[in-house]
Amino acid sequence: MRVAIIQFPGSNCDFDTLHVLNNVMNVKANLVWHKSDDLRDYDAVILPGGFSYGDRLRAGIIAAHSPVMKEVRRMAKDGYPILGICNGFQILIESGLLPGALLRNSSLKFICKWVNLSVISNKAIFTHKIKKNHLLKMPIAHNEGRYFIEEDDLKELYKRDQIILKYADEYGKISERSNPNGSIDGIAGICNDEGNVFGLMPHPERASEKLLSPFNTNNGKIIFSSMIEYVKER
Amino acid sequence: MKTYLVKVVIENKASARDPEGETILKDLLIKGGYKKVKAVRTAKLLKMWVEAENDKEAKEMVSKLCDELRIYNPVAHTCSINAEGE
Numbered sequence: 001m002r003v004a005i006i007q008f009p010g011s012n013c014d015f016d017t018l019h020v021l022n023n024v025m026n027v028k029a030n031l032v033w034h035k036s037d038d039l040r041d042y043d044a045v046i047l048p049g050g051f052s053y054g055d056r057l058r059a060g061i062i063a064a065h066s067p068v069m070k071e072v073r074r075m076a077k078d079g080y081p082i083l084g085i086c087n088g089f090q091i092l093i094e095s096g097l098l099p100g101a102l103l104r105n106s107s108l109k110f111i112c113k114w115v116n117l118s119v120i121s122n123k124a125i126f127t128h129k130i131k132k133n134h135l136l137k138m139p140i141a142h143n144e145g146r147y148f149i150e151e152d153d154l155k156e157l158y159k160r161d162q163i164i165l166k167y168a169d170e171y172g173k174i175s176e177r178s179n180p181n182g183s184i185d186g187i188a189g190i191c192n193d194e195g196n197v198f199g200l201m202p203h204p205e206r207a208s209e210k211l212l213s214p215f216n217t218n219n220g221k222i223i224f225s226s227m228i229e230y231v232k233e234r
Numbered sequence: 235m236k237t238y239l240v241k242v243v244i245e246n247k248a249s250a251r252d253p254e255g256e257t258i259l260k261d262l263l264i265k266g267g268y269k270k271v272k273a274v275r276t277a278k279l280l281k282m283w284v285e286a287e288n289d290k291e292a293k294e295m296v297s298k299l300c301d302e303l304r305i306y307n308p309v310a311h312t313c314s315i316n317a318e319g320e
Contacts, residue, residue, distance in 0.1 A: 058307065061305075061307075065303065093307075094307065148250050
């Protein structure tokens, strides 16, 4: 299998993601410039974190119009795994591949810290190997991560089991205190109705090696291994 | 063909909190003695100079591009557009 990691002007987690796929997961991956209009050689796509186009106008909106997104849409429609991490999540939202909006953090501050995430659903390809309510430790690093959606659409997300990750405390309790950015219901990651397009604000690629974790954990790996397993079985 | 100034104002919907507006109200205006100010909402303003036959056409063009290019996110934002003449 081969994974495409899309590079937009301002992506800065592209090489971290490449390193994890190549050297931790032992999977072939390539960096693909956003002007590419052909992803036919790939089995999965990752939109990495960073600050595409310097977050101008709104985080993710300009990258959402990049030529490569036409191919990403095609692959999303055909059921291929599409993962958006942080700015990649913002790009998936702004391209309409995922519902909702990511607004400025309620603290008005850039937040960079490790958080606990409760797995709410294993509907996404990327969480299908994880038990519900399992806790994952990963870092967040963002300024616009406050997930917002209107009340009726939120109900629809619950109904369709599209809410995948929520911010929790170290015991798994989800509360205002465990919510770092003011996201509605503490939402940290959602998927599309089919489960193949998944976006999350935390960084699994920074949490896939014990050496890099203050807790000696590598919880991010399971997001990638779930994706790899799915592609191999497909 | 004339050039018109069209102003696009993008702001959070009433149902989406605006913490910047809340901070300006609470920590600047109220503390500064302006207690009659009851609410503040921040917004983003885009000024576009466009060529059009009249202000109606200028406004319609900008309205179309705002929708087509998703200048605002309809989930979270409202967008108001005004053409101000030459």
